[in-house]
Amino acid sequence: MxxxxxxxxxxxxxxxxxxxxxxxxxxxxxxxxxxxxxxxxxxxxxxxxxxxxxxxxxxxxxxxxxxxxxxxxxxxxxxxxxxxxxxxxxxxxGEAQLDNSNERPILLVAGGTGFSYVRSIVRELMATEDKRDVTVYWGCQAVEHMYLFDEMQALADVHDKITFIPVVENTPENWNGGEGQVHKAVMKDISDLSAYEIYAAGRFEMVGVVRDAFLTQGMNIENMHGDALPYLK
The missing domain is CATH 2.40.30.10 (Translation factors)
Known part of the structure; x- marks a missing residue:
């Protein structure tokens, strides 16, 4: 350092x-x-x-x-x-960096500006032409809070390994993304999380909720990464 x-x-x-x-x-x-x-x-x-x-x-x-x-x-x-x-x-x-020691599909979950953590990982995966499937869930209260929505959507459009699912609590008309809290959107879409390498960032309390909820849906705690994790009870 x-x-x-x-x-x-x-x-x-x-x-x-x-x-x-x-x-x-x-x-x-x-x-x-x-x-x-x-x-x-x-x-x-x-x-x-x-x-x-x-x-x-x-x-x-x-x-x-x-x-x-x-x-x-x-x-x-x-x-x-x-x-x-x-x-x-x-x-x-930090000790929650990208893990390249396995070939598990990657699940990235961000709340608000926690997206900055996710963005670094996504950009590196694309730059190194990583072969793993990557699913990104970005949760915000409203669409206008997703300050790099267009950039993330463009990456998903260009790279077939990336799936981007924006999740908002206040949904506009004709919304095609996820609704409500981001962890609930993930759990609705993925019934078994045991196969994934999971990265989560956002407010500490949000990461705690994600951890506890995902454990009930098969997540292996050793496969979860986030700087908040060591500070959570």
Whole structure:
């Protein structure tokens, strides 16, 4: 793990609650798809964010930061980047990265900006021409919160190994995706989860709900990955 100063190359909103951040590290560092970095606000204040880009994407590092006036903790990071044009990170972190040790089909489950974790894994799988089937469920309250819906759908349209299922709680007219809570949509579609390698990201409580629900539908806990898991009861 290294402490690295980064130039802020891009900082713009995806929508009213998610920012698209692109960083250029002063020195290259290695990471694996599914890992995260820490933004150093001070020696005693380091804040985690999933890396949304893949190792194969090159030197630039992409983050998707959910922040607004009502979310002061991440908004302070956004404000620091805006003011200074640079930020210090510590990277890489995390033990929930992509597992290439088996050929099980991959199930990726994201809530909100947990999609950044999923996106890194999907991009790496496509870049390496991985042969495993990949199913992505992305849950949000509304379609407009899916800030990279078009990108994810385009990937699924081009790659026959990818299935993308958007899930929203507030469904619009003529909606063709999943409805309600994302884990329930998964369980409705897949009756037996025992064969899957599963990756989940979102709010900690959401990951806890996913874990507990999927265990009742055959998931093997050793086949589940998520940075929240070690902190859940």
């Amino acid at each position: 290294s402490e690295i100063n980064c130039q802020v190359v891009k900082l713009e909103p995806f929508n009213d609650s998610v920012f698209h951040v692109v960083l250029r590290p002063e020195q290259p560092f290695s990471f694996e798809a599914g890992q995260y970095l820490m933004v150093k606000m001070s020696d005693d204040d380091k804040r985690p964010f999933s890396i949304a880009s893949a190792p194969s994407d090159g030197e630039l590092i992409e983050l998707h930061i959910g922040a607004s006036e009502l979310q002061s903790y991440p908004m302070q990071v956004i404000d620091r980047m805006k003011e200074n044009g640079e930020i210090t990170i510590l990277a890489p972190h």
